[in-house]
Amino acid sequence: MSMPTIRHIRALTIRGGGADYHDQGSGHWIDDHIATPMARYPEYRQSRQSFGINVLGTLVIEIEASDGTVGFAVTTGGEIGAFIVERHLARFIEGQLATDIEKMWDQMYYATLYYGRKGVVLNAISGVDLALWDLLGKIRQEPVHQLLGGKVREELQFYATGARPDLAKEMGFIGGKLPLQHGPAEQEDGLHRNLEKLAEMRSRVGPDFWLMYDCWMSLDLPYATKLAHRAQEFGLKWIEECLPPDDYWGYAQLRRNVPRDMLVTTGEHEATRWGFRMLLEMECCDIIQPDVGWCGGITELLKISALADARGVLVIPHGSSVYSYHFVTTRHNSPFAEFLMMAPDADRIVPMFAPLLLDEPVPANGRMKVPDTPGFGVRLNPDVRTQRPYSR
Incomplete structure (x- = not known):
């Protein structure tokens, strides 16, 4: 069987929970007076959401192969990450063989080096990379852990x-x-x-x-x-x-x-x-x-x-x-x-x-x-x- 190529990549966003686990409703322990770098300012001490810990939201990456298989993954990055994926990273993904993950990672990283290296750019690259592994596992009908060499522990x-x-x-x-x-x-x-x-x-x-x-x-x-x-x-x-x-x-x-x-x-x-x-x-x-x-x-x-x-x-x-x-x-x-x-x-x-x-x-x-x-x-x-x- 010939290896499918990647037909299309899509970047979606959602609000409320998901991969941006700080994006929670009121009264959640994860936002209740937890020490942060912003706690030096009393007005931002009680709630992490007060200084914007939840502003990004969840980024969902869907990657569709030429045989119709769809892989996906989620991370933090929201609309900023979606822009990076759709307007920049997509060119390094669409048309590639689904197996060429190392090459695609390398091109995404070095193409964004002048404004990336860490932060939201790496979140976006990570989301694309995880979706590629999910896609390859589905094409081969194998769990990702098997693609990585197999389990060393059952539990x-x-x-x-x-x-x-x-x-x-x-x-x-x-x-x-x-x-x-x-x-x-x-x-x-x-x-x-x-x-x-x-x-x-x-x-x-x-x-x-x-x-x-x-x-x-x-x-x-x-x-x-x-x-x-x-x-x-x-x-x-x-x-x-x-x-x-x-x-x-x-x-x-x-x-x-x-x-x-x-x-x-x-x-x-x-x-x-x-x-x-x-x-x-x-x-x-x-x-x-x-x-x-x-x-x-x-x-x-x-x-x-x-x-x-x-x-x-x-x-x-x-x-x-x-x-x-x-x-x-x-x-x-x-x-x-x-x-x-x-x-x-x-x-x-x-x-x-x-x-x-x-x-x-x-x-x-x-x-x-x-x-x-x-x-x-x-x-x-x-x-x-x-x-x-x-x-x-």
Whole structure:
């Protein structure tokens, strides 16, 4: 059978949940007084949506092959990402063989180098790349994990990110990652409240359950160092993304500063093999956390993972649902995965990208077998209203 070529690519947008998981209604834990780089301004401290964390919305990429097969993927990028895909990236995709993913990635990246490299441009490239892998899996009638070389483990185990690690323990997760609520602008009182919250959760979950703090780029080096040392008595397993993503020097120093048995993790907002090479060569962290929908897609994540594997550093992707599950199940240096608790009160398990995807798998008792359905194994929900703002 001859390999189909790509006939058409479409970029769609939606609002409310989906891949832009910060785009939630009021009262959701994910927007409730979480420390951010903008928390230095009191008017932007209570809600992350107040400074625009949800302005982009979800980007959906559909790619149709000459035999009628359609692959798709979702990421964050909204209308800006849709413009980049339709008006710039499409020329490198349409007419190509569905197998030529490496070439298409290379052309998208180098063609956008003068205004891209990271951020929304890489989100858009990532979305296209994931849709290409989904398409190829459907053409070959194989799950993406098989295209990547096959599973090295039959079952994934998860930690949960959300406001209620105590409930996550009851649901069978191996650990719980809390959002840090108070940053340097709230001084010693805020630090005390962070430690109180950690102490409360440790008393609820017992001594052996993992507890971590997600600091979302909100701290400076002195505050992060102080938090790490004062959190040591409560058994904090790791301290995550404390500093701005470009402060490689700060991360390297923080890793030297923290208690010996505490891990430093970061990489959620890093992109490409070159960004992660900096983190690895400067020994900035113990675990890297690329988001496959933001770092460059599966094609780039494979390169990032190889760099980390050569240095003995774990790769635990940030969120990203099925798009990371198919990767994690094929890699020895990705021994567990993250699950974002997207119920408003973090008190029950719901699909991470609901309501956007159908057949999206969720953990049961903290574990999951990645489905063997072709592609990434999910469908776009036809009841979700999409728009195509830049049709050609």
